[in-house]
Amino acid sequence: MKLNMPEFYNFAAQVDEWAVKHPEKRAVWELDEQGNEAVLTYDELRRYSNRIANVLGTIGIEQGDKVLVLVPRGITAYGLYLALLKLGAVIMPGSEMLRYKDIEYRVNHAKAKAVIGFEGILEEVEPARGQCDSLRHFVTIGHAKDGWIGLQDLLGDQDEEFVCAQTRADELAFLSYTSGTTGGPKGVMHVHGWPFAHLAVAAKQWLDVREDDTVWATAGPGWAKWIWSPFVSTLGMGATAFVYKGRFGAETYLNLLQKYPVSVLCATPTEYRLMAKVTDLDQYKLQALRSACSAGEPLNREVIDTFRRVFDLTVRDGYGQTENTLLVGTFVGVEPRPGSMGRPSPVVQVAIVDEEGAELPTGKVGDIAIDRHMVALFKGYLDDPERTAKAFRGEWYVTGDQGRMDEDGYIWFEGRSDDIIISGGYTIGPFEVEDALVKHPAVAECAAVASPDPERGNIVKAFVILKKGSTPSDELTAELQEHVKNLTAPYKYPRKIEFVEELPKTSSGKIRRIELRQKEKQQQS
Template sequence: MPTFYNFAAQVDEWAVKHPDKRAVWELDEQGQEQILTYEELRRFSNRIANGLGSIGIERGDRVLVLVSRGTTAYGLYLALLKLGAVIMPGSEMLRQKDIEYRVNHAKAKAVIGFDGVLAEVDPIRGQCASLKHFVTIGESKEGWISLDHLLQHQDEEFECAQTRSDELAFLSYTSGTTGGPKGVMHVHGWPFAHLAVAAKQWLDVREEDTVWATAGPGWAKWIWSPFVSTLGMGATAFVYKGRFGAETYLNLLQKYPISVLCATPTEYRLMAKVSDLESYQLQALRSACSAGEPLNREVIDTFRRVFQLTVRDGYGQTENTLIVGTFVGMEPKPGSMGRPSPVARIAIVDEEGMEVQTGQVGDIAIDRNMVALFKGYLDDPERTAKAFRGEWYITGDQGRMDEDGYIWFEGRSDDIIISGGYTIGPFEVEDALVKHPAVAECAAVASPDPERGNIVKAFVILKKGVTPSDELIAQLQEHVKTLTAPYKYPRKIEFVEELPKTTSGKIRRIELRQMERDRLRS
């Protein structure tokens, strides 16, 4: 790891090497394209850096970025890295409560958002004392300055900050089982470490590739694949701005020269179910990867049979990088997560931090000295300390390792819900539900689902005098969507008279999860 490193400077080097090559290739639902070459992206990000600098955004400032897929996201992330500011990725689906928490927890100085998020930010301004700058991707409005306005007459040259490899660069928030989301701290050296294995040995990105990674800005996975793994290798990032549709995705893969695909298991599962799958010709596609949740064997077998393509599973977290996967040239064991990264020491450990025997279930753990491991949770030494057990970082997932070194996922060791690639904390769902006047108490757990892997299910105790009904279920679902990001809402709600609890009164979600699994088997 070099002493000084800035990923944006590395991308600018590609602009010198092949200035006219496509860097970002954007396509909307109407078929309209917008293309930025590497040189155009370099100049675009420089203008943004100069514009943001002109209003007072400086090195070390924390900036919440709430934007959708497209060329602007790439320009913004590169510009903020060039300034030496700290990027706080945020989903465009975040609501007032989510935004207020992140801003206040991180003491963010600025928020950059698209038109749709302005109505979520404006009502909380008075509760966010640290916020000084409000930038919109759309037209200027009261209290907001448009990015287009900022870019007027800005110089296309900018001297990139010489950031230290151990200097904070990304502050991503991830759900916890209790309390608010945790601020995961990653430094400027993280992309350098990520490129070494994830980009080259898992995604298998090459300079000549067109890479379609379907994750949206706001998620650590967007930084992983569409941003770092693609631009860092000098390849072309393909961006589709439309909604997911299995046939739509297959048509795009057939029409455009996409050679590398990185999608969620849910997206692969739905594509694999298309009735006329054999009619599609994906001639350019040579590398396909999946991450976010376990990939089932049926999908792997289907893509092998129809397209002679092995979908390689991968596992990592917001707190680290790709740590387990089916790497290039490795024979997959369908259903397994793959083998540990060649640059990481991974083990299955017990409650004492001791490695368990082959085939025994335990906690999936990472050597705490791994270069790409996070630097802790922001201002939260207690939760940071709980993440470690002796020499190991404990991922929170459980698994077993077979005699060939392949790791098999067994489930979460805590109550986190992973649905369709989204990580959801039960506390966030429950906190929203109990704010409804009909709800006395509730618990949210993962419920197995054939398409999303799991969905959020809520067990709800109603207040006296409230009658259960389908109408009330719909009302509660909409209530949650209003208070927190829509992807967190409970797709199933069951009204109950009581919840299983410990002698100290804590809800035993593990019993509810097991009940859901038993129902699936029966």
């Protein structure tokens, strides 16, 4: 299967075409924890995003400007992303859980011109205000505050028409930040043509989204997965995006799937695992649900078997990264092999390669790699040629994951070849956790690794050497955990802390996290 990328492409313009085709159809269907609903049709979404684009254009946001977006799930996120694409601005997705150091780093690294946030994040942005020379515009999605322009105050007077920028398919559109094992997060560059490539396979042949579907993809804005499924795969197919703004609860999710006509579900393995553990699972009747997908980390066999037995539904696994798109998966019509990641995408050449970049034979464990000319591959890490170069090995982009391919082309995940921690669908770099911990006055040295966990797949565990005069205690453990939460996003904190006298190191003094990971696996097995 070959993709013929157009010279010019803008995803927002494609969504507007659906507004012409079926203006009265639901585009976004929002539900909060209290049961309150809000709906925008495709034409209402077109006009809403146009008004936002006019506001942002009026205050000075132009084509090519980088804008950090910090908003939670909801209709506003869809309107903002479409508006920024229409302007030709570069979207920097950011989780609403980021802390000021994360925000300051991203803004300075990207030289962002504007930040758009919801009320709950403004106090995290404020400390960065004086540390970020490139920032010119501070926009809150609510009402104006001291130093912040209120988007809500300005929308009413705006024209509902807007001429979408003519953007080249190879022009920068998204700048997502992903965790690294050393140094700060990396700015992953994706162009306007990326959604075009993603729609061709991931939306149609993995999620199996059709025009008449209601799609619930549980990822939140700020993550590449939100762009993948709730945004591109849903609106790009003319379907309805169902958005639940409340917290996860296994019974809550099952009740919603029973009550609402959700026909396509995309959730994390952790969410599926917890739903599968509900004791009276067979009481739920998910009559509308016909397609279920999982991504973020490997899905265990027990969950697949449970959903097949109870709901006669196959949960199809998928594998991809912030740097690319769906690379491997159990596509529609492909028989799942529980424990396997599935088979390569029809538009991606996937191989298992050795340290020299040579393809390995069937059954051999090596690095999972893809052809460096794959159309949906990122365009490099922003202003970081060294880390960009390290991601490639000859003609291959090396994912950082290891696996093996069987005789039928199915790929089996064997583990990370680096130290990245994937917990509950979140990707966490050990450096971020360690950097926060060593800022505590009691910590002399530390190392963070993945520790197996039955619900989250893995959790963060920190091995900590204390400074002289400090004594291990439950109180200090709690204090260190809170310290990490305050310095970086709360999901990154170490759920386990073990105080040690020394850490395993190489002859050159580098911490051997692999030994600590192996120790954790042995203790859990």
